[in-house]
Amino acid sequence: MLRLIPEKSIGLLTGALALVLSLVVAAPAIAVSATAAPLLAFSARIAGDDARTRLIIDFDRKPDFKVHYVANPYRVLIDLPETDFGIKAEDLEARGIFSEIRYGTMAEGRSRIVLTASRPIGVVLAEVQEEQGASSYRLVIDTAIVTGEAFQAQMEKQSWQEAAAPANVEQKPVMLPGGSAEGPFVIAVDAGHGGIDNGARGGVTKTEEKHVTLAFAKALADALNTLPDTKAVLTRDKDEFLSLSQRVQLARNEGANLLISIHADTLKQKDTRGATVYTISDKASDSLAASLAERENLSDQIAGVAFVDEPAEVADILLDLTRRETQAFSINLAQSVVSTFKNEVLLINNPHRHAGFRVLTAPDVPSILLELGFMSNKDDEKLLVDPAWQKKVAGLVAKAVGEYRATVASNGG
Secondary structure, three states: OHHHOOHHHHHHHHHHHHHHHHHHHOOOHHHHHOOOOOEEEEEEEEEEOOOEEEEEEEEOOOOOOEEEEEOOOEEEEEEEEOEEEOOOHHHHOOOOOEEEEEEEEEEOOEEEEEEEEOOOEEEEEEEEEEOOOOOOEEEEEEEEEOOHHHHHHHHHHOOOOOOOOOOOOOOOOOOOOOOOOOOOEEEEEEEOOEOOEOOOEOOOOOOEHHHHHHHHHHHHHHHHOOOOOEEEEEOOOOOOOOOHHHHHHHHHHOOOOEEEEEEOOOOOOOOOOOEEEEEEOOOOOOHHHHHHHHHHOOHHHHOOOOOOOOOHHHHHHHHOHHHHHHHHHHHHHHHHHHHHHOOOOOEEEEEEEEEOOHHHOOOOOOEEEEEOOOOOOHHHHHHHOOHHHHHHHHHHHHHHHHHHHHHHHHOOO
16 A cells, blocks of 8 residues: 555655654654665765865755764764665765775664764764755765864763664573583574675675675575584674674574684785684784784774773683683684695685684684685685685585584583
């Protein structure tokens, strides 16, 4: 029946429904919008200099938006309901005040534009204007440089705080490594990056890392689910952003026995290629591991998530016997993957490395980060985007998990 209602009437009905819901349940406007079709951002332009810059984005209908500030680096966040970005990349390249501009999905029903600057900035105008004689709206954001004190004052005035891991999911007891007599052996497969965080980009195909990791994660989940008494769960099954802490928490909520985080990074040395398996360590094994961990740990900053130091009790947990035992299991799994890959998948020299990857910090879930290869190398890139290669490697990882599990069981783990 909705198809027979004029578009203008639908807009009025939607507005009325949003008003009623806000009065009854005090739901945020952005949550109500999530039930409707996504907004369409169909064009954009940016102009200005190193003192003041204007951003204009055209939408198919009036967008609800909110502006927030995050420091280190200085960023303006523009939160929107779910939005499809049909904007040409060259139309929204960083210029003027901005050193970087990112946009994309944050979570279901939420999208975000992140404006990064090298010095403190403030929004002096933020408004939606209706296009005269057209059924479209433009979002106008005017920004200007401010003092550090003014930026800090903006930060302190806002009551906003980035959403943490889902709070409505009851914490399940986490099984010890090696599984238990009840329930399946659960493996959390984490597709790196996603949504607003694109990750690396292929030099030849221009494919973004977030798409490679998701495709491989799905192939790996399929392969793992063929193992006896095994259940693979995806931390994300679509193009959405998850913070590093959310990825860890989702694995723990599922009672995961293992977490495998999938990546395909990029290097300045374009001749470097091959797979690498990482485990966590307070001290990086080498400079390459250190630099990769530093970049991967910036995922939250890319999406505009403010980093919050872990409470002291968490730090204590990471140093206790549970963490040390978990780390031993993680190393066992990494060695199993490396052994299975030999003569089947090209490996980097010294393929098992370690560094302080934040996505591997679950104190009770053995975790590895698998770099499938490097998007910066044309030969690796060709394989990384090949579904047949992905399926083959996923099968090998599943084989390694099976061997790891057998080893743990035989040792009484």
